[in-house]
Amino acid sequence: MYSVMLVDDDQPVLDFLSAMIPWAELGFTLHSACKNGLIALEKAGVQMPDIVITDIGMPYMDGLELIRELKLRSGEVRVVVLSCMDDFTYAQQAVKLMVSDYILKETMNRELITNLLRELGVELRRRDEEKAQTLKWKSMAEHQKVLLKQSVLRRIAARELPDSEWQSDAAELGLEPELTAHVAVLCRISGESPGEELARMALVASAVESVSQDHNAVICLPYSGSDCVLVFTGGHGNGAEAGHIAVLGRLRSAVQAVPEVQASFQYLCIPAGSGHFREGIVELLAHGREYAFYLGPGELTGLKEIPPFTEEDLFTRYAEAAHEIREAFLEESADRLAELLTKWMGHIRLKRYAPRQVKEWMLKLLYDNQMRLMARQQFQSTFSLELLHDTLAGMEHIGTLERWSLEFFYERLPSVREMYQETRRDEIKKVKQYVDRHLNRKITLEEVAEYTHLNSSYFSRLFKKETGMSFIHYVTHTKMEQAKEWLDQSPRSVEQVAEQLGYENKSYFTKLFKLHTGTTPGEFRGEDGNRSAQTPGTRRHYPC
Structure with a gap:
């Protein structure tokens, strides 16, 4: 809804308009009813109304002065003058201030004001629709521009494409790799809020525009939701010029000042020549995106200065x-x-x-x-x-x-x-932890009873009551679950697994394992052909 402010030093007029106009039916809310221009200006400073209906002759600040001040603060506020002064001079001044209408109080009635507000409402809605459409077109144009830049960057990085596939579009963006050297910078953008990558990229692009200099321009080429390549044009040699580094430093400061946005920067100096340019971009994207995994927020470094990854396993x-x-x-x-x-x-x-x-x-x-x-x-x-x-x-x-x-x-x-803590009794908790820590040997009821300073018979009854299974059953269950993990995930043989779980007799271990899982250890691992075979000891990787 749009808001309407009433300004008049005549209280009956304020009361009449406030009570008799069907505000909600017309799509309006009553912003405020003020007795003079000074009060109205103060309230407008807190929240600007969409429409102001004001008298002219008022104490402290008259209507014409109020209109001037409101127009200075917002060129879009609509004003209707409601006055008992039929002097042409006042009407002329009101017209110069671009008021929407000038109404004499002697002609004022409910129907007149209602129709006027209805027309102004239509005008405001049309204005907002046009603004929304303009913003939509602008957004679409900006989106197409981003897609073009992204397309150019990806075509440059695609080794199988000839230079003719990207050079003409690159030239439109201001890139002339045959004529000049460049400094390319991989900017890795991150933030705490997921799903806002495009918004963060737009903020970085805006920062790029704010710090670029005409004689040392920076072109922002998006690559993904979190990566973009900044290309510094206008270089003359194979190294980063002082101007490039200075602009990059200002860019880093500008990005760091944006709330919830962090970025790291890796730069690479590229000599003139389209072949050099393409290879430089490929290297920056291939290695820089991986190296960014370890870079801290705001870190700025040369790609060639970063040490390679270790070959250790x-x-x-x-x-x-x-x-x-x-x-x-x-x-x-x-x-x-x-x-x-x-x-x-x-x-x-x-x-x-x-x-x-x-x-x-x-x-x-x-x-x-x-x-x-x-x-x-x-x-x-x-x-x-x-x-x-x-x-x-x-x-x-x-x-x-x-x-x-x-x-x-x-x-x-x-x-x-x-x-x-299925039970609140500390003894049971301690015993479960004790079992988990001593799976490598035979654990007896007497041993844990002594550990908890309880009588073995009493402990046995307590454990069964609190867990629903006997202590020996619990130990066996826990060991068999560990056996499943080792057989599935480690190179240990069945004999080694049995021994490391405190079973000296492999046959007895195999019997217990089959009772617990329904299969023998060999069948479970796949050595007997019942599961997909895998070489014992093969480490399972879960590729990313």
Whole structure:
């Protein structure tokens, strides 16, 4: 709805208009009823009305002065003069101030004012429709411009296309690689709010325009929702000129000043020549997008200065990390989980493992943790490995991966607490933790009874009452679930698994395993052909 302000020092006029005009029916709300121009101007400063109906002769500030002030603040406000002065001079001044109408109070009636407001409402709606259409056209034009720039960049990066496929469009954008050297910058944009990549890209493009100089222009070429290439034109050599670096520094400051937007910058100096230009862009996109995984917010560095990724295998440290994370879950410690994740991410940053391997390693760590939890809790879950894979694959910075993984662990801590606190009795909780920590040997009822300082018979009855299963059954169940994990995920032989779970007799272990799962260890692993065969010891990777 549009708003209407009434201004008149005659209270009966204000009362008449306020009460007799069907505001809502006409699509209006009454903004305010003011007794003089000074009060009206103050209220308009808080919120400008769409229409003002005002008298001329008023104390403190007359109607004409009020109209001048309102027009200075908003050229779109509509004004109707309602006056008892039929002097042509006043009417002439009102016309110069571009008022919508001039009505004498002696001719004023409900029907006249209602019809006038209806016409003004139509005029305002038409104005807003035209503005919306203009904005739509402008947005479409801007979108087409972005698509053109994105298309040019991708065609440049496509090695199989001849130069003629992109050079003419590149020239329209101001790129002349045959004539001049360039400095290309990969800008990786990130933010905390998901789904707002286009908005953040627009903010960066706006920042580019604000800091560009005519003699040292910057062209922004979008590549994806989070990456764009900034091309500094006008270079004359093979190195980054002082002007380029200065503009890039101002650009970095401008981007950092935008709320909820962060960006890192990698630059590459490209000598003149279309072949050099294409190869430089390909190198920047291929290596720079991967290197950006480790760059901090606002970091500015040359692509050639960044060290390559290590060739070490991160999976050689997997068993150690998985054991530490498991222990933190047993302790139900959020602080310990955060400490461990910080430790391992610090190690990853220090060594600079390839981002693909880091995501693969983290995927396995999160997946194995989830499967262990589901096995202990014995419930069906809607957990999706595919969804987890896709989520991690889309993370383009190690900081995002670290924060999200910690939240993943935190969300599961309540389930762990529930798992170990199905009973409020500390003895049962301690025993479950004790079993999880001593799966590598035979655990007897007498041993844990002594551990809890309880009589063995009393402990046996207590455990059965609180858990619904005997202590021996619980130990066997827990060991068999661990056996399934090792047979499925590790190179251990059946004999090794049995031995590491405290079973000296392989046949007895096989019998227990079949009672628990319905298959022998060999069948479960696939060595007997009942499952898809895989070489024992083959590490399962979940490619990102």
